[in-house]
Amino acid sequence: GTDTPTDTVSDTETATAESVVPSNVVIGSDIPYRPFEYETTSGELTGFDVDIAQAVFEDQLGVNYEFKPTSFDSIIPSLNNGNFRIIMSAMTINDTRDEKVDFSDPYFTAYQTIIVRADSSISSRGDLEGTVVGVQKGTTGANAAEELQSDFDGNIELNRYDQIPAAFQALKNGQVSAVINDNTVNAEFASQEDNIEFIEGEGAAVEAGQDAPPYLTLTVENYGIAFREDDSEFLERVDEALATIKNNGTYDEIYSEYFSG
Numbered sequence: 001g002t003d004t005p006t007d008t009v010s011d012t013e014t015a016t017a018e019s020v021v022p023s024n025v026v027i028g029s030d031i032p033y034r035p036f037e038y039e040t041t042s043g044e045l046t047g048f049d050v051d052i053a054q055a056v057f058e059d060q061l062g063v064n065y066e067f068k069p070t071s072f073d074s075i076i077p078s079l080n081n082g083n084f085r086i087i088m089s090a091m092t093i094n095d096t097r098d099e100k101v102d103f104s105d106p107y108f109t110a111y112q113t114i115i116v117r118a119d120s121s122i123s124s125r126g127d128l129e130g131t132v133v134g135v136q137k138g139t140t141g142a143n144a145a146e147e148l149q150s151d152f153d154g155n156i157e158l159n160r161y162d163q164i165p166a167a168f169q170a171l172k173n174g175q176v177s178a179v180i181n182d183n184t185v186n187a188e189f190a191s192q193e194d195n196i197e198f199i200e201g202e203g204a205a206v207e208a209g210q211d212a213p214p215y216l217t218l219t220v221e222n223y224g225i226a227f228r229e230d231d232s233e234f235l236e237r238v239d240e241a242l243a244t245i246k247n248n249g250t251y252d253e254i255y256s257e258y259f260s261g
């Protein structure tokens with residue numbers, strides 16, 4: 001989005017402006033989205049985003065943080081309605097969203113990927129024509145599936161689920177033939193299941209010259225922390241903290257806890 005220059009901010013806006021760095025930051029997030037935000041078997045919230053929040057907010061900025069579970073499909077209106085201060089939810093930075101929020105610098109690269117049942121006859125993108133594909137509502141995975149739908153002249157059905165575990169369950173049950181979703185989240189699920197595998201092939205990541213995962217990638221995306229458009233001073237402080245943890249090894253430590261690379 002566009003930043004409002006401070007010299008055009010009206011008096012009322014100045015009067016009601018939130019402090020630049022609050023003492024407590026409430027973070028909207030759709031949970032579970034493993035390995036980014038999920039509960040351990042003992043009910044403790046954990047994940048890559050949670051550890052990054054700990055490092056950025058508590059350790060760098062001295063701010064308490066708290067995750068507030070929120071439906072992903074309405075998470076941006078919810079931010080703009082004031083239900084929480086920021087969004088950290090493995091959220092991809094894109095132009096549509098950037099019209100409604102401001103994003104931090106990117107903190108993670110992801111790809112849309114397709115998982116299927118290993119014992120199914122689907123092994124390529126083209127095999128998806130005429131099938132039912134599961135996605136999470138309001139996600140870039142849903143957008144990628146819609147693109148496939150138009151490539152196949154509408155000859156693919158989409159089942160949209162409120163949360164990703166329901167899409168995964170539908171894939172196991174045979175209610176959908178594939179799920180299109182972020183690579184590391186699909187990989188986490190596939191690693192726990194004998195009968196789930198990726199559609200292989202090259203794709204967007206290879207085209208972009210990226211150190212690509214060994215399966216078909218439909219997009220290249222970057223995650224960012226989302227802020228309201230009137231919160232640019234806080235955003236700047238968060239970008240500085242992100243840069244610090246990328247430079248001092250903290251980011252890499254967190255990364256290697258969740259991803260073997």
Ligand code: ARG
Nearest residue numbers: 030033089090091092139140
């Ligand atoms: N990266 C995808 C997107 O931004 C999916 C994010 C879903 N996140 C979640 N916590 N459920 O659309």
